[in-house]
Amino acid sequence: MAKNLIIGILQIEATNDKNKNIERAYKLIRQYGKVEANVIVFPEYFMSPISMLTPQELYNIAEQVNGEFSRKLTNIAMEYNANLIVPVFERSKIYPKVYNTITLIQPNGNIRVVYRKIHLFDAYGYRESDYMLKGDKLSEIIELDNTKIAFSVCFDIRFPELYRIYALKGAEVVISPSAWFKGPLKEETIRFLAQARAHENTIYLVVANQTGKMFTGRSFIVDPLGVILLDLGVDEKYYEYTIDVDYIQKVRKILPVLNLRRIDLYKLAPID
Numbered sequence: 001m002a003k004n005l006i007i008g009i010l011q012i013e014a015t016n017d018k019n020k021n022i023e024r025a026y027k028l029i030r031q032y033g034k035v036e037a038n039v040i041v042f043p044e045y046f047m048s049p050i051s052m053l054t055p056q057e058l059y060n061i062a063e064q065v066n067g068e069f070s071r072k073l074t075n076i077a078m079e080y081n082a083n084l085i086v087p088v089f090e091r092s093k094i095y096p097k098v099y100n101t102i103t104l105i106q107p108n109g110n111i112r113v114v115y116r117k118i119h120l121f122d123a124y125g126y127r128e129s130d131y132m133l134k135g136d137k138l139s140e141i142i143e144l145d146n147t148k149i150a151f152s153v154c155f156d157i158r159f160p161e162l163y164r165i166y167a168l169k170g171a172e173v174v175i176s177p178s179a180w181f182k183g184p185l186k187e188e189t190i191r192f193l194a195q196a197r198a199h200e201n202t203i204y205l206v207v208a209n210q211t212g213k214m215f216t217g218r219s220f221i222v223d224p225l226g227v228i229l230l231d232l233g234v235d236e237k238y239y240e241y242t243i244d245v246d247y248i249q250k251v252r253k254i255l256p257v258l259n260l261r262r263i264d265l266y267k268l269a270p271i272d
């Protein structure tokens with residue numbers, strides 16, 4: 001029996017009102033019609049964009065992982081019997097810093113942390129580290145619907161070591177919520193980085209991106225050969241796509257890059 005995973009991607013322009021963001025997400029998902037996704041992926045900064053906020057203001061918006069914001073989202077998970085991958089701003093013990101945290105919200109209402117962003121976006125004149133603390137470990141590799149999934153966030157995509165380690169640890173799909181800022185050639189940048197990460201590791205890569213005035217949109221799914229399977233354009237929308245997880249093994253027979261590594265000359269081992 002073929003192993004398929006139905007992925008729902010929410011592409012949205014979030015506001016500084018986190019409750020309105022939930023209402024908008026629910027409306028977009030409901031408008032789609034028959035929701036069949038095993039996994040629904042929300043974009044980075046879904047709780048709120050940060051560029052117009054002070055660190056103190058963002059800290060006030062942030063919550064604990066099992067706070068009211070996440071508990072409201074359990075209604076979507078339960079109604080559609082889907083696992084939600086939701087980035088939240090998690091308050092740390094060091095005021096006014098937060099973690100950029102990926103949570104898994106399950107249909108049974110369980111909420112758990114699966115990853116805290118480890119590479120902060122201190123580039124192009126932007127400083128996430130003014131607002132956030134770095135995570136201190138890699139993503140869990142979790143199994144959902146018989147598919148092994150790992151996580152990254154936005155700027156992480158510029159660090160190929162992360163994805164190679166995930167592939168060596170058995171990840172078949174890497175999900176990357178993003179808030180990719182607009183700018184010269186920025187759409188092309190995220191696409192070629194994602195295609196490279198998927199192709200060089202023969203994995204699927206899913207990017208759920210913010211859209212609107214500040215962000216590029218263009219959420220997409222890349223297959224293990226680096227081919228773009230889906231592009232959501234720039235409008236707010238929710239959309240589902242079925243990936244053939246068994247295709248990974250077919251690709252790895254014709255492109256066995258993981259097995260052809262020269263570990264006698266260099267080594268990159270999985271990190272626990």
